[in-house]
Amino acid sequence: MSDSDLAPEDTQMTERTPFQWFLAGASLIASIPALILMTAHVGFAGFASENGVSMLQATFMVASIWALPANIVLIGAISGGYSIVATAIAVGLSSIRLMPMVAAFIPEVRGPKTRKRALLPIAHFIAITAWVVGMEKLKHVPRDMRLIFFAGLGITLTTVNTLVVAMVYWLSASFPPLVFAALFFLTPMYFLASLWGSAHDRSVHVAMVSGLLLFPLIHTIVPAYDLLLTGFAGGLVTMAYVRFAAMRSRSS
Amino acid sequence: MTWQSYSDWWWPYVFILLAGAFPTYIWRFIGVFIGGRVSEDSEALTVVRAVATSLVAGVIAQLILYPSGALAESSVYLRVGAALAGFLAYLYLGRRVIIGVVVGEAILIAGLLL
Numbered sequence: 001m002s003d004s005d006l007a008p009e010d011t012q013m014t015e016r017t018p019f020q021w022f023l024a025g026a027s028l029i030a031s032i033p034a035l036i037l038m039t040a041h042v043g044f045a046g047f048a049s050e051n052g053v054s055m056l057q058a059t060f061m062v063a064s065i066w067a068l069p070a071n072i073v074l075i076g077a078i079s080g081g082y083s084i085v086a087t088a089i090a091v092g093l094s095s096i097r098l099m100p101m102v103a104a105f106i107p108e109v110r111g112p113k114t115r116k117r118a119l120l121p122i123a124h125f126i127a128i129t130a131w132v133v134g135m136e137k138l139k140h141v142p143r144d145m146r147l148i149f150f151a152g153l154g155i156t157l158t159t160v161n162t163l164v165v166a167m168v169y170w171l172s173a174s175f176p177p178l179v180f181a182a183l184f185f186l187t188p189m190y191f192l193a194s195l196w197g198s199a200h201d202r203s204v205h206v207a208m209v210s211g212l213l214l215f216p217l218i219h220t221i222v223p224a225y226d227l228l229l230t231g232f233a234g235g236l237v238t239m240a241y242v243r244f245a246a247m248r249s250r251s252s
Numbered sequence: 253m254t255w256q257s258y259s260d261w262w263w264p265y266v267f268i269l270l271a272g273a274f275p276t277y278i279w280r281f282i283g284v285f286i287g288g289r290v291s292e293d294s295e296a297l298t299v300v301r302a303v304a305t306s307l308v309a310g311v312i313a314q315l316i317l318y319p320s321g322a323l324a325e326s327s328v329y330l331r332v333g334a335a336l337a338g339f340l341a342y343l344y345l346g347r348r349v350i351i352g353v354v355v356g357e358a359i360l361i362a363g364l365l366l
Contacts, residue, residue: 032349032350032353036353043321047320047321054264057264057265057268060265060268061268061272064268064269064272064273065268065272065273065276066276067276069311070272070275070276071272072320074268074271074272077271078255078267081254081255081256082254083253083254084253084254084267084270084271085253085271087255087267087271087272088270088271088272088274088275089275091271091272091275091276092275092276092278092279095275095276095279096279097279097304097307097308097311098276098279098280098283099279099280099282099283099286100283100286100300100303100304100307101283101304101307101308102279102280102282102283102284102286102287103283103284103286103287103290103300103304104287104297104300104301104303104304104305105283105287105304106283106284106286106287106288106290107287107290107291107292107297110288116284116285116288119284119287119288120281120284123277123280123281123283123284124277124280126280126283128308128311131304131308132308177322177325178322178361178364178365180321180322180323181321181322181323181325181326181360181364182357182360182361182364184315184319184321184322184323185323185331185334185356185357185360186353186357187315188312188315188316188335189334189335189338189352189353189356189357190349190352190353191308191311191312191315192312192335192338192339192342192352192356193338193339193342193349193352193353194349195305195308195309195312196339196342196343197347197349200301203298203301203302204301204302204305206302207301207302207303207305207306207309208305208306208308208309209309210306210309211305211306211307211308211309211310211312211313212309212310212312212313214306214310215309215310215313215314215317216313216317218310219314219317219318226310226314227307227310227311227314228307230306230307230309230310230313231303231304231306231307231310232303232306233306234302234303234305234306234307234309234310235299235302235303235306237306238298238302238305238306239298239299239302242295242298242302
């Protein structure tokens with residue numbers, strides 16, 4: 001998937017209608033990242049049913065929340081007997097990362113005339129997989145078609161994975177632990193390679209490596225805010241690098 | 253009020269909306285407004301992108317170092333080694349994501365079977 005399956009911008013691409021762009025986004029459901037996300041949802045369905053969550057409740061969670069870590073925290077809180085307020089706080093903390101992710105994504109996805117009103121519903125579909133794929137693919141899509149392209153991708157990903165969860169319940173599918181272990185490993189392995197490939201410039205590589213190295217350190221010191229602080233610390237390291245690189249290129 | 257406070261069929265769905273969907277979407281909502289104010293090629297966008305990328309990298313590290321479920325039983329050295337080998341294979345064997353995933357998975361499965 002690192003090499004775009006979209007044709008380069010100078011071929012007949014610009015002649016596609018908005019609906020064809022929607023379909024082009026939707027067709028990414030047949031890509032490796034989408035398949036990996038589906039396997040992650042197979043694992044989630046197993047986790048949900050183990051914790052006494054019904055099929056309808058689990059599918060409702062996937063469609064209405066659309067962030068796998070938030071779903072896992074939610075089920076953890078439910079089985080821990082948390083109050084609704086304590087659950088909301090736990091889920092909210094696990095979802096803060098979506099704020100900088102969405103903020104960084106908006107300038108990529110908006111067209112010259114896109115309004116906030118159109119961006120707000122689309123923001124629901126931004127989660128890690130859609131973010132990584134979008135960052136990689138959107139630069140090959142004409143600006144005014146990006147939002148519709150991402151709508152096709154996001155809506156299809158959400159719908160299909162909601163159905164995947166229902167299907168696992170329906171089949172009451174279960175696998176040996178080795179298969180689950182291999183499935184769970186797909187997600188980090190895929191993100192590792194594709195996040196590197198999505199970079200516009202070196203600053204993203206610096207941010208990625210700092211995040212990977214800082215996380216275990218921060219996790220041992222402040223486990224409750226590990227992800228958030230990793231984001232800030234990684235951001236600081238990256239900006240220090242950007243300033244340093246700019247200074248060096250000016251002096252030479 | 254907890255998940256089991258009311259036995260009505262609708263209560264779990266209200267619970268999911270209030271304690272799951274709302275506290276998640278609110279951050280996306282704020283993100284749209286912040287993202288609407290930063291222009292492309294500005295330094296602000298580089299900052300936001302760096303923070304977001306480090307966060308996603310943190311999630312990756314979390315999934316590898318502190319996994320839940322079936323993967324939690326395996327050795328951390330095996331997981332880190334498999335991830336590192338997969339990433340190096342991605343970098344040096346033509347930058348194809350699929351190669352990184354296959355190499356990483358192959359080493360993990362081999363290690364689990366041994």
